[in-house]
Amino acid sequence: MAITKGSQPTWIKSSYSAGNGACVEIKSPAAHAVDVRDSKDPQGPNLAFAPASWSAFVTEMSRVDS
Known part of the structure; x- marks a missing residue:
């Protein structure tokens, strides 16, 4: 999922989401962070990644x- 680091302050759902409930959402409110959460549990825990780690993933x- 492509995201411009530091320019996405709200959660967005993965473009690979097939509507089957197995989705992730991400946001990047600051240039030094990419946050990830389970779309089924928006109040649950979030994972935080350094931008380089997220890009490598x-x-x-x-x-x-592919």
Whole structure:
């Protein structure tokens, strides 16, 4: 999921969401953070990633998906 770091202060759902409930949402309210949560549990815990770590994760998942 592409995101411009520091320019997404609200949660957005993954573009890979198929409506089956297995979705993630992300936001990046600051240039130094990417937050991730389960869309089924918006009040639950969030994971925070450094931008480089999130980019590496997305890149690797893109390889697995193709």
